[in-house]
Structure formats: C-alpha cells, structure tokens
Amino acid sequence: MAATSGFENIVTGLLFRGFQGYFRGFQTAIAQVAPNFRLFREDQTFTNESLKGRFDAIEQARANAETTLNQLAELRRQTEQQQAELALALSQIKDLQQAKPELTQETAALENIAVLDTNTFRETIGAPSILDIWRERALGFGSGFVGCILFYLILKFLSVLL
CATH class of the missing domain: 1.20.5 (Single alpha-helices involved in coiled-coils or other helix-helix interfaces)
Incomplete structure (x- = not known):
C-alpha cells in the first residue's frame, strides 16, 4: 500500500475534527433536551467475551477498515482527476495568453481595413x-x-x- 500524502493527512485530520465537533454538539444538544438520556454510557463494556464474539468484532473492524480504504481510494481518484482537469485548464489558459498578441494584431488590422472601407464608401456616396x-x-x-x-x-x- 502506498504512503499517504500530506493532502490526505490534512483532509483526514479535518474530517476527524469536524465529526468530533459534530458529535460533541449532538451529545450536548441531547443532554439539554433529555438530561437523563445518555447516548453512550461511560461504564459500557463489551459483554461478548467469547472467542466467536471477538472474531466477529475483528471481522467488523476489518470490514470498516476496508470501507475506509475504498473511500480513500475513491477520494484519491477524484483528486487526481481534478488535478488533471486543472492542468488541462491551465494549459488552455496559457495557450490563449500566447495567442492573444496575434489576435490583437489581427483585430487592429481588421479595424484599419474597416475604417478604410467606411471612408471609401462615404466618399463614394458623398456622405x-x-x-x-x-x-x-x-x-x-x-x-x-x-x-x-x-x-x-x-x-x-x-x-x-x-
């Protein structure tokens, strides 16, 4: 598996802090509305201490980790696609900026021709x-x-x- 980039670390950290703040706010709101209701009990312990229960918990954690990795891979793919689109847009902007002087010269030449044609037409009809x-x-x-x-x-x- 490839090492994570700095961008992924930043996004992951921001998402973690965002969700952490969201759930703290949610817990605070629940505590205000229903003071006796506790979403998570501080003394909660896992009661299925059997081997099968532990394997199930490990399997569930593995499934969650796979889901997270798949989501990160999709996020990386989208980021790479967006970077490719950005590079294409930047190259198009560069091409347009390089073509701008040529277009300006052509436009000035066409304006000169238009003025000459207008003056000639005006003189011809006596306007x-x-x-x-x-x-x-x-x-x-x-x-x-x-x-x-x-x-x-x-x-x-x-x-x-x-």
Whole structure:
C-alpha cells in the first residue's frame, strides 16, 4: 500500500475534527433536551467475551477498515482527476495568453481595413464624415451666435434713432 500524502493527512485530520465537533454538539444538544438520556454510557463494556464474539468484532473492524480504504481510494481518484482537469485548464489558459498578441494584431488590422472601407464608401456616396458633421455644427452655432448679436445691435441702433 502506498504512503499517504500530506493532502490526505490534512483532509483526514479535518474530517476527524469536524465529526468530533459534530458529535460533541449532538451529545450536548441531547443532554439539554433529555438530561437523563445518555447516548453512550461511560461504564459500557463489551459483554461478548467469547472467542466467536471477538472474531466477529475483528471481522467488523476489518470490514470498516476496508470501507475506509475504498473511500480513500475513491477520494484519491477524484483528486487526481481534478488535478488533471486543472492542468488541462491551465494549459488552455496559457495557450490563449500566447495567442492573444496575434489576435490583437489581427483585430487592429481588421479595424484599419474597416475604417478604410467606411471612408471609401462615404466618399463614394458623398456622405459627410464625422469631422464634416462637427464642422457644420460649429459653423451653425457660430453663425447663430453672430446673428443674435447683430440682431441685438440693430435693435439698439433703431431704439436710439427712434
């Protein structure tokens, strides 16, 4: 049988402490609800001192140990499977990170082509560019502002004359 790893020792210790705390809490709760009821008696002794009784107890302990070993083997198998999945995921992330600069360059090249195609199409149909639109807006705002000032000056001039 292979030696247990540090991870298995930690998990086993945590499970043992967890179950120990759970059963202490359970015993405390039972003691609060039914003070005269004892789940385990402190003076409990095994009464079947016969050879057959001892063999049965040993056989039961062996069966429990086999069950525990089978469960630990299943836990080890699951852990190894999860580690393999994690390694695969990490390698995929590494591949994506290595491919990212190439994809960024391709995306920038496609954006440049799209801008060129858009500008060419806009020039072909005679549609104004964004710069042309903002220039027209600025001229409209400026001419409206100047027009308002001229109208105000004309009204002032006429009010002085009349």
